[in-house]
Amino acid sequence: MAKISPVIGRYVTIEVDDLEYRVFWLENGEGPPLVCHHTAATHNHQWRHLLEDEDFTSRHHIIAYDMARHGKSDPPQNAEWWKEDYRLTADHFVNFVTAFCDALELDQPTFIGSSFSGCVALHLALRCPERFGVIIALQAAEYAPGWWLDWWRHPHTNAAQVCSSGVWDMMAPMSPDNERWLPMWYHMQDAEVLKGGLHFYSMDHDLRGRLNEIDTGKCPLVMMTGSYDFLTPPAVTKATADQVAGCDYVEMEQLGHFPMSENYPLFKPYLNKALELIANKRA
């Protein structure tokens, strides 16, 4: 008998800053919405395990979408995007996330983002905390300079292999090979968009001096980072979290930059811990 997953995929058309996007998402589960965002130059398959984990889908409506220009979400439909050098900004990123949540009429969703979407999670916490019930920022920092590089799209190299091989060391060596090669594969698939996404990550994203403005009384914030993540090491995330009153910080042992994808069994208890921390605070 065929193994058919309960996860389904759908599209919604949204408008963000006068750009029209057809956004693809995967969903499964019942309960309060948990919106999941992937890392730069990958797609919602990073959340493939969470989407099929009954421990979570029995109590959450898991929604994992593809950011525009990633996976099955195309570039804007009403712009000649091929004539532009794509550079994601904080404003556009925040507007995209909120427009998507509005389009699906999600009420106070939990937002969980990782890497560049972990960083935008901090912007969401700062700019529109009332829109979200909980924000979980994985592999995030107040400032992450130095990664907007031509190597991600250099005509003299195989950009797909550069983008993917560059992330190998971001993962923990004890994560299983078959799981580590999938983030590599996803980066090979979406390599063309990496530099544009890292424009936000390394050039436009800078919350130094503003973290004290984040009000965790309006929306709880948890920050978590894998101990093997050289891009955003635990010390950097902790230094960010320490500047946000009421923010919880968790170091994820034996995990790297793609915890939900490279070793889900190790990541799962940390996700539970983040949700428990919030629940305990509310109680």
Add this chain to the structure above:
Amino acid sequence: MTEAETAVKAEAWAEKFRQATESDPVIQCYAKYYTCDFLLDMEDLRVGVQIRDGQMHKIEINSAPLEPHHFSLHAPAETWRKMSEKRPKPFFHGFWAASVREDLRIEGDITVLMQNLRNFTA
């Protein structure tokens, strides 16, 4: 350890490195065009490696100072030891991690490194 013992150990390591490269299925499935020359500077030892289409063309222990290569990796011996542990500690688990967060330096023609990155990383 005497100089002679060090030399024997280094030659044995070089042979292991050659075999590992030529038998690694990840490298060999994309071996064509994996061609570059690099230097591994391990403080006590300098190893010059020449690879041609995924096969070890030459590996030289204590490579001469002006021996040409495309790119090089430099780190103290202790860093290389930490990187070769079975379960390396964070940031000693790969050359990118060690170059960004520890004391490994990458020098030379980075374009050639990037062109061969997939197999060099493997």
